[in-house]
Each structure stands twice: as structure tokens, then as C-alpha cells.
Amino acid sequence: MVEIGQISIVAAFILAVYVTVVGFAGGILNGRDLVASARWGFYSVVPLLLIATAALIYAFVNNDFSVAYVAENSNRAMPRIYAWVAFYSGNAGSLLYIAVAFSIMASICLKVITKKLPYTAPYALGVMSMVLLFFLAVILFLANPLEKLPVTPADGQGINPLLIHFGMFIHPPFQMLGLISVALPYSVAVGALLAGRGGRDEWVDQGRLWGMVSWLILTVGLLLGSWWAYTILGWGGYWAWDPVENSALMPWLAMTAFVHSIMVQKRRGMFRMWNMVLVITSFTMAQLGMFINRGGPVPSVHSFAESTMGWIFLAVMGLTLFVSLVIFVVRYDTLKSRGRLESLISREAAFLAQNALFLLIAFVTLWGTVFPIFSEAVDETTMTVGQPFFNKVNGPLMLLLIFLMGVAPLLPWRRATVRSLARMLMIPAALALGIAGVALLLGITRPWAVASFAICGVAVSGVMQEWVRGTLSRHKRGEWWPKAFLNLLNANRPRYGGYIVHLAIIMLGVGITASSFYSVQRDVVMKPGDTETLGKYTFTYIGVNEESFTDRLEETAEFEVWAGNKYLGYMYPYRAFYPEFRIAATRGAINSSPMEDFYLVPSEFNENGQAVFRALINPMVWWMWASCPILVFGTLVALIPRRRAKNIQLGLTRFTVSNADQNRSAMLRTKD
Amino acid sequence: MSIIKIAVSRSHVLAILLISLVLIQLAVSCKAPAEISELDSRTNSLNKSIMCPVCPGESIDQSQNELAGHMRRIVREQIDGGKTDSQIREYFVERYGPVVLLEPSTSGIGLVAWIVPPVGLLIAICAVAIALIVMKRRRRENVPDDTLSYSDRERYFKLLEEKEIFGDDPPGRET
Amino acid sequence: MLVFVSIIICIIPAVVVLYPLLSKIASQSPFPEDESSLNADLERRWESALDGLQSAELERSLGNLDEEGYGWLREVHMYEAALVLKAMDLSKAEEISLMERVNDEIARTRIESGGAE
Numbered sequence: 024m025v026e027i028g029q030i031s032i033v034a035a036f037i038l039a040v041y042v043t044v045v046g047f048a049g050g051i052l053n054g055r056d057l058v059a060s061a062r063w064g065f066y067s068v069v070p071l072l073l074i075a076t077a078a079l080i081y082a083f084v085n086n087d088f089s090v091a092y093v094a095e096n097s098n099r100a101m102p103r104i105y106a107w108v109a110f111y112s113g114n115a116g117s118l119l120y121i122a123v124a125f126s127i128m129a130s131i132c133l134k135v136i137t138k139k140l141p142y143t144a145p146y147a148l149g150v151m152s153m154v155l156l157f158f159l160a161v162i163l164f165l166a167n168p169l170e171k172l173p174v175t176p177a178d179g180q181g182i183n184p185l186l187i188h189f190g191m192f193i194h195p196p197f198q199m200l201g202l203i204s205v206a207l208p209y210s211v212a213v214g215a216l217l218a219g220r221g222g223r224d225e226w227v228d229q230g231r232l233w234g235m236v237s238w239l240i241l242t243v244g245l246l247l248g249s250w251w252a253y254t255i256l257g258w259g260g261y262w263a264w265d266p267v268e269n270s271a272l273m274p275w276l277a278m279t280a281f282v283h284s285i286m287v288q289k290r291r292g293m294f295r296m297w298n299m300v301l302v303i304t305s306f307t308m309a310q311l312g313m314f315i316n317r318g319g320p321v322p323s324v325h326s327f328a329e330s331t332m333g334w335i336f337l338a339v340m341g342l343t344l345f346v347s348l349v350i351f352v353v354r355y356d357t358l359k360s361r362g363r364l365e366s367l368i369s370r371e372a373a374f375l376a377q378n379a380l381f382l383l384i385a386f387v388t389l390w391g392t393v394f395p396i397f398s399e400a401v402d403e404t405t406m407t408v409g410q411p412f413f414n415k416v417n418g419p420l421m422l423l424l425i426f427l428m429g430v431a432p433l434l435p436w437r438r439a440t441v442r443s444l445a446r447m448l449m450i451p452a453a454l455a456l457g458i459a460g461v462a463l464l465l466g467i468t469r470p471w472a473v474a475s476f477a478i479c480g481v482a483v484s485g486v487m488q489e490w491v492r493g494t495l496s497r498h499k500r501g502e503w504w505p506k507a508f509l510n511l512l513n514a515n516r517p518r519y520g521g522y523i524v525h526l527a528i529i530m531l532g533v534g535i536t537a538s539s540f541y542s543v544q545r546d547v548v549m550k551p552g553d554t555e556t557l558g559k560y561t562f563t564y565i566g567v568n569e570e571s572f573t574d575r576l577e578e579t580a581e582f583e584v585w586a587g588n589k590y591l592g593y594m595y596p597y598r599a600f601y602p603e604f605r606i607a608a609t610r611g612a613i614n615s616s617p618m619e620d621f622y623l624v625p626s627e628f629n630e631n632g633q634a635v636f637r638a639l640i641n642p643m644v645w646w647m648w649a650s651c652p653i654l655v656f657g658t659l660v661a662l663i664p665r666r667r668a669k670n671i672q673l674g675l676t677r678f679t680v681s682n683a684d685q686n687r688s689a690m691l692r693t694k695d
Numbered sequence: 696m697s698i699i700k701i702a703v704s705r706s707h708v709l710a711i712l713l714i715s716l717v718l719i720q721l722a723v724s725c726k727a728p729a730e731i732s733e734l735d736s737r738t739n740s741l742n743k744s745i746m747c748p749v750c751p752g753e754s755i756d757q758s759q760n761e762l763a764g765h766m767r768r769i770v771r772e773q774i775d776g777g778k779t780d781s782q783i784r785e786y787f788v789e790r791y792g793p794v795v796l797l798e799p800s801t802s803g804i805g806l807v808a809w810i811v812p813p814v815g816l817l818i819a820i821c822a823v824a825i826a827l828i829v830m831k832r833r834r835r836e837n838v839p840d841d842t843l844s845y846s847d848r849e850r851y852f853k854l855l856e857e858k859e860i861f862g863d864d865p866p867g868r869e870t
Numbered sequence: 871m872l873v874f875v876s877i878i879i880c881i882i883p884a885v886v887v888l889y890p891l892l893s894k895i896a897s898q899s900p901f902p903e904d905e906s907s908l909n910a911d912l913e914r915r916w917e918s919a920l921d922g923l924q925s926a927e928l929e930r931s932l933g934n935l936d937e938e939g940y941g942w943l944r945e946v947h948m949y950e951a952a953l954v955l956k957a958m959d960l961s962k963a964e965e966i967s968l969m970e971r972v973n974d975e976i977a978r979t980r981i982e983s984g985g986a987e
Contacts, residue, residue, distance in 0.1 A: 034879055056894050059895070064886070071879065139905070142904055143905060220906045257759070258756070291918075363830070364831045367828075375823055383816060387811070387815060390811055390815075398799070398804045401804060404792070405792070406800070406808065407795070409752065410797060412797070412798040412809075416809075420816070435935050436925065438939065440936070440939060443934075443939060493931070493932055514982065515928060518925075546767075606759075626764065667920065
């Protein structure tokens with residue numbers, strides 16, 4: 024079975040080479056048969072990689088330790104379903120996962136763009152298959168997960184115990200998928216450039232579609248990761264500004280900028296050059312992310328073990344960036360704007376400001392992440408750049424962003440008069456002051472927290488204002504409230520879907536603000552029978568239950584908890600110690616409500632019966648996780664395509680082209 | 696000034712109501728946990744600013760490591776013993792070097808770390824301003840767009856107006 | 871057994887890849903509409919003009935746009951729509967009919983949105 028998998032990988036590699044060469048050749052020579060052949064070749068890579076994946080998972084499930092990767096990442100004690108997690112938990116396996124996941128996603132993308140962008144598609148195909156080719160080459164020549172060991176060990180080393188949690192079934196796959204999915208809008212954009220068809224916004228619809236798909240996957244990956252860190256890692260936090268986390272955040276920031284500015288291009292034919300640069304930047308950041316992930320130069324909790332791999336990714340990233348920019352410069356002339364900026368007070372201008380802010384945050388994040396290397400090189404002192412730095416620096420910038428998010432939708436396209444701008448800003452400004460005032464009165468005095476809540480309030484008011492007014496308007500016509508609201512949503516899906524996403528982001532922002540500023544924690548020493556309090560919570564330590572397994576020792580504590588007078592029941596925080604890995608995995612017990620989370624986690628259990636526990640109260644964390652489904656829903660709403668009433672469609676492109684049509688006077692053509 | 700004549704319509708009231716609701720919830724949940732001791736609070740924030748030297752990038756507050764636990768105890772002892780925050784940090788820096796602090800120092804090379812973000816913001820603002828001004832000045836690139844001759848344009852607008860599309864008063868033309 | 875399976879793994883993709891080259895079905899099917907053609911460009915411009923008109927209606931009903939801004943935006947988008955029609959060499963009657971339908975559609979949007987506040 025393993026050998027079959029290995030052959031599949033070789034076959035996939037050869038096929039990828041063929042597809043790249045023939046795809047580009049077909050595009051250049053306008054050979055539709057060549058292109059069709061390349062396309063089918065690309066689709067065929069999918070079953071081949073699925074076979075290889077199946078071979079690897081089969082090896083895991085059957086404890087085939089003759090395969091080096093299986094021996095490194097699992098053991099007999101591992102529960103069988105974790106074979107899926109073990110598959111991508113190591114370097115080589117994760118590369119195979121990325122290759123197979125990307126080939127599937129890219130095939131779907133290819134199918135769609137072949138129909139919508141028939142003359143751009145061959146070049147986009149070429150780019151996509153080069154991306155795939157890179158991964159397959161690394162797998163085949165550097166990190167083959169199906170490589171065999173000369174001597175079969177009796178048992179494997181086992182999977183990292185921190186990975187034994189059901190969150191690990193979804194977070195890493197999503198995260199890795201998100202990073203590589205940035206290649207999709209990139210391929211469409213660069214394919215258009217290569218095809219010489221970037222200048223008339225042909226690729227914008229597809230660029231927006233795949234950009235949003237990629238953005239969605241990246242966002243969900245980040246949220247899942249935060250949720251997993253919070254519920255499983257037992258330190259009560261959800262984001263540590265760890266280098267690997269940062270490397271996933273940066274492409275997300277660039278992609279968020281992109282999905283907004285692509286709207287301007289669609290609407291006005293502006294930002295043509297900028298969007299190209301932006302999508303190239305996003306992909307570069309995604310590649311940088313993969314580099315940092317694979318044992319880059321900055322130490323991280325998340326890194327894969329091997330460190331030599333990283334430099335290849337860095338080199339390829341540099342090469343991709345260089346080549347992309349060369350192509351951009353060559354095709355620069357085709358990218359002149361169609362529209363003109365009519366006013367500095369317009370949605371276009373606001374989008375540009377927002378883009379700049381997103382990229383600034385990405386840059387600052389990158390700066391903080393690589394600063395240790397910088398300080399080492401320049402001054403020979405290594406400095407650490409951790410949470411305090413990023414919170415202080417990125418916090419205000421993100422607040423500015425949320426403010427912009429609240430205000431920009433109120434600006435019309437093209438032009439707003441100063442008078443209408445002032446009128447529009449008066450209400451949010453008044454609201455911000457009002458909220459700040461109320462907050463201060465109610466005892467929230469920390470300045471950044473107050474500012475943050477006020478600005479979130481502004482953003483919410485912007486969205487609510489549109490919803491309420493829009494619904495009221497329709498209601499006047501005689502529609503029943505809920506129906507009016509739904510019709511409003513449905514008639515303007517991209518806009519209102521976007522608002523739903525904004526609301527989700529505000530929920531996230533509120534949760535982050537509240538839990539960052541108003542979290543309380545306390546470490547307490549307790550013996551069985553002791554009772555402690557934190558805030559309104561009272562918890563009694565009943566005892567600890569020890570259970571010994573072949574690879575670990577589990578100590579589960581039992582608590583009875585009250586919130587004021589209300590009895591909350593039992594909570595069971597536990598700690599598992601893995602002697603082989605010398606890791607202790609603690610799992611907190613969480614009592615969650617929309618207002619706050621009460622969080623108990625064990626630190627240590629001593630022989631004399633005493634134990635140290637940490638109790639935390641984290642306000643409003645629930646809002647962060649609740650925002651995720653809302654965000655997904657909003658994105659999907661925004662993605663549903665618009666159906667134009669038949670009678671006002673031009674219907675020009677419904678029919679295939681005849682020679683006469685091709686010879687029509689080119690009234691609206693730019694100078695090529 | 697007509698700006699002052701803002702009609703407070705029903706929708707505004709509703710919006711304000713909604714936001715107040717959210718805010719009240721915020722206030723209640725943030726107000727409650729004010730009850731840990733000053734010492735505990737200091738301990739926590741100190742712990743969050745010191746790195747565990749053997750764990751990659753984790754603070755001693757975060758890390759489960761034995762050394763981290765040991766360091767947390769030292770911090771607590773020193774706080775109980777009356778040392779100030781900066782003295783405690785100095786203590787660790789002496790033993791492990793400046794790398795043990797989770798944010799760069801504000802002197803020497805560390806200062807560079809702190810300066811770059813605000814400078815970046817300044818540059819970003821200038822860049823956006825310049826870009827906007829340049830974009831505004833630039834004439835429409837597609838001259839062919841204006842190939843509708845004057846007479847054609849008049850004919851079209853007359854067409855549209857005849858169909859009573861614009862209503863009573865045709866608005867002023869774009870200058 | 872292994873050899874047999876490996877041969878299958880290699881043969882099937884090879885066949886799949888060679889088939890379009892040999893059967894030439896792709897080059898014999900009608901040309902798809904070029905995404906850079908005049909027609910496609912006109913469609914895009916038309917869509918964006920209509921989007922602009924509908925969004926102007928919406929913004930006005932929401933109160934984000936005052937009458938002057940609304941009127942200006944409407945004119946701008948109507949002009950863009952007119953340009954597209956001009957480039958299409960339609961007959962006068964066809965043009966008028968299409969523009970009328972556009973106006974009906976926009977008026978419908980306006981009514982649905984509840985009209986101006």
C-alpha cells in the first residue's frame with residue numbers, strides 16, 4: 024500500500040510538470056486542445072494524491088512503523104481516529120495535506136474560471152500547477168511522508184499530546200487550507216496579467232469570489248485556533264502574538280484589504296494596479312507564513328520540528344515575489360484606471376485609507392515578529408517581542424480600523440459633500456461621546472477600554488442605522504417587519520452580507536476588549552475541602568482522581584461551583600503529564616455564559632494533597648466564538664450572485680461570437 | 696446652520712436603544728470582577744511580561760514548565776518583600792539577559808522597535824494623502840470614453856428627459 | 871499485484887491527458903465568448919451602471935445621500951448607460967425601449983425601498 028502511495032506521488036509530480044508546460048503552451052499558442060489536455064491533467068492529480076493520502080492514513084491506522092513518518096508521529100497507544108490528525112501533524116505529512124487540499128480547491132476554481140474567463144484560464148492553470156508542482160517537488164525530493172525506515176521499530180514515538188483534542192481535527196487543516204487558498208485569487212490575477220487581459224477588469228468577478236472564499240477559510244482558521252488555544256491550552260488566553268500566529272494573521276490582513284478594494288475596481292474600474300500589487304503581496308505573506316511555520320528563524324510553540332526546510336520556502340517566496348513583480352511591471356501599461364477619483368470624501372477614498380491601515384498593521388506585525396533577528400544582527404542582543412508590544416502597538420491601529428469600518432459605509436460612492444459628511448459624522452460622534460460618558464458613569468474607567476467600546480458602538484450604530492432605516496422604508500410600503508428586513512437583505516446581498524460580517528467583527532472586538540482589560544485571575548493553593556472565591560464565584564475543591572495510562576498520568580480535579588447563590592454544578596479541570604515528551608497538558612474547566620467565563624485550571628498537584636489552581640473570570644469571551652457562525656453566514660450571503668431582471672440584461676455575451684461581432688468598431692477600447 | 700437641524704427619527708432612537716442595551720451588558724460584566732488584591736494583580740501583570748527562558752515565546756504566566764513555576768514563585772516572593780516592578784524585572788534581566796522581557800526595552804536597540812510603528816503610521820498617512828491627491832488630479836485615462844460628441848450627448852439627454860426620467864428639474868451638469 | 875496497480879495508476883491519467891489531444895474535441899467546439907471582447911466589456915459596464923443606479927436609490931432611501939448628491943449620481947450613471955447603448959449600434963427604438971425598461975426597474979427599486987424619507 025505504501026509503495027502504491029509512493030508511485031502515486033511520482034505520477035502526480037510528472038503530471039504536474041506536464042500540466043504546467045502544456046497549460047502555458049496552450050495559452051500562448053492558443054491551442055485549445057492543449058489547454059483541455061492540461062486541464063484534465065490537473066484534475067487527474069486529485070485522485071492520485073488521494074491515493075497517496077489514503078496510503079499514509081492506512082499506514083497510521085495499521086501501525087505500519089516501517090514508514091518513518093508514521094514512526095515519528097504515532098504509537099500503538101494512539102486512538103485510531105487520531106490517525107487523521109497525525110497525518111498532518113508533522114512536516115512531511117502536512118505538505119501532502121496541503122498538496123491534496125490545494126489540488127481539490129484549485130480544480131473547483133479551474134472549472135469555474137474555464138467557463139467565465141476562457142482565455143485567462145490557461146495561464147491561471149499554469150500558475151496553479153506551478154504552485155502544486157513546488158509542493159510535490161518538496162515532497163518527492165526533500166520530505167516524503169511515505170519514506171521507509173531501514174529497520175522497523177517496535178513502536179512509534181507518538182503524537183504530541185497537545186494535539187489530542189477534537190479541535191485539532193479542524194483547526195490545522197483549516198489554517199493550512201487558508202494559507203494555500205490565497206494562491207487562488209493570486210493565480211487568477213497573475214494569470215490575467217500573463218494573458219494580457221488584466222486591463223479591463225475581466226478577472227475582477229472571479230478575483231472577488233476566490234478572494235472571499237480564501238478570506239473566509241483564513242478567518243475561520245484563525246478563530247478556530249483562538250478557540251482551541253483558549254479551551255485546551257489552559258492559560259486562559261486565546262492569542263499570544265506567537266510568530267506562527269502572526270504569520271497566519273498577515274495574509275488575513277492583506278486579504279481583508281483585497282476583498283474590499285476589489286469592490287472599488289468592480290464598481291469604478293479604479294485601483295487596477297493596486298489590486299494586483301495587493302494580491303501579490305497577500306500571496307507572498309502566505310508563503311512567508313509557511314516559511315515561518317516550518318522552522319523559520321524565530322522560535323515558536325507551533326513550529327514543526329525540522330528547521331532546514333524553511334529556507335527553501337523562503338527562497339521560493341523570494342522568487343515568486345520577484346517574478347510576479349516583473350510580470351506586473353511588464354504589463355503595467357494595461358492597468359491604467361478607468362474611473363477617476365472625484366472627491367476625497369468618498370467611499371473609494373475611505374477604502375484606500377482602510378487598505379493602507381490593514382497593510383500597516385501587517386507590516387507592524389511582521390516587524391515585531393522579525394525584530395529579534397534584527398536586534399541580534401545589529402546589536403548582538405536578542406530582544407523578545409511578545410504580547411505587550413503587539414497589544415500596545417496594534418491595539419490602537421485596529422481600533423482606528425473599526426472606526427473606519429463604522430464610518431465608511433455611510434459614505435456614498437464617488438462623492439459626498441462636506442455638509443452631508445458632517446451630518447453623517449455628527450450622529451456617530453455624538454454616539455461615541457454618549458457611550459463613553461455612560462461607560463465612565465458605570466465605572467469603566469480604563470481609557471483604552473472606554474475608547475474601544477465607544478468606537479465599537481459607533482460601528483454598530485452605522486450598521487444598525489442602515490438596517491433600521493432600510494427596514495422602516497420598506498415597512499412604510501406595507502410590508503410586515505421581518506419580511507421587510509429579509510427583503511432588504513435579499514435585495515442587496517453583497518452590501519448587507521458585508522454588514523453582517525462587520526457586526527460579527529464588532530462582536531469579536533467587544534469580546535476582545537472586555538476580556539483583555541477586565542480579565543481577573545488568581546492562583547490559589549487548596550487542599551480537599553477548601554473553598555475559595557473569585558468575584559461572585561465560590562468554588563470548593565473536593566478532591567483529585569488519578570488515572571494512569573501507558574503514556575500518561577491523568578489527574579482530574581473535582582470542584583463544586585456557585586455563582587453567588589446560584590449552584591452551577593461540578594467542574595473537572597484536569598492535567599495530563601506525558602513523561603516521554605516531558606509535557607504537561609492541562610485542560611481548563613469552563614463555565615461559559617454570554618456575560619463571562621469562569622475558568623478553572625490546575626497548575627500542579629503536590630504530594631501532601633495540596634494543589635495549586637488558577638481561577639479566571641474572562642468577560643464576554645462567548646461573544647468571540649458566537650461571532651464565527653455569524654461571520655460565515657454573512658460571507659455566504661454576500662457571495663450569492665446577483666440576478667439581474669431579464670428584461671434589462673444586455674444579453675450580449677449569451678451567444679458565441681461571430682466574425683462580424685469581432686470586427687465591430689472598438690469604441691470603448693483603450694489604447695493597447 | 697442646517698447641520699444642527701438633525702431630525703431625530705424613529706430609527707435613530709431605536710439604534711440608540713440597541714446600543715444602550717449592549718453597553719449595559721458590557722458594564723455589568725466588566726464592573727463585577729474588581730475583587731482581587733492589588734498584590735495579586737501586580738503579580739499577574741508582572742508574570743505576563745516576563746518570558747520563560749526555556750519555552751519558546753511563552754510568558755511565565757502562560758507556561759506549564761517547572762522553571763516557569765519556579766520563576767513565578769520568585770516574583771511573588773519579591774513582591775511580598777516590597778520590591779518594585781522594575782526592580783523585579785532587573786533581577787531577571789541580570790540573570791537571563793534582556794531577552795527574558797517580553798517587550799523590547801525603551802533604550803538602545805529596543806527603542807528602534809518602538810519607533811518604527813508610529814513612523815509607519817505617519818508614512819502611511821502621507822502615502823494615502825499623496826495617492827488621493829494624485830488620483831484626483833489625473834484626467835480620465837480613457838479619452839475614447841468621451842467620444843460621444845457634444846451633439847450626441849445632447850441627443851441622449853434629451854431622449855432621457857423626454858421620458859420624464861429625471862423628473863422636474865434636471866440637476867446641474869458635472870463640471 | 872503491485873506492478874499491476876502501478877501500471878493502472880500511470881495509464882489512466884495518461885489516457886485522460888491524451889484524449890483531448892487526439893480527439894480534438896476542444897478545438898472543434900464553438901469559440902467561447904472572449905472575456906476581453908467588446909461585448910463582455912459592454913456587459914460589465916452596463917452592470918456597473920445599473921448597480922450604481924440601484925445603489926443610489928438605496929442610499930437615498932436610507933438617507934445617506936441628499937437630493938443634490940442623488941441627482942448627480944443618477945446623471946453620471948445614466949450617462950454611462952447611455953455610452954454603452956451608443957456603442958451597441960442599436961436602433962433608436964431599441965435604445966428607447968431598453969432605457970425605458972431600466973427606468974421601470976429603477977422606479978420599482980425606489981418604490982420597494984419606500985421612496986425618499
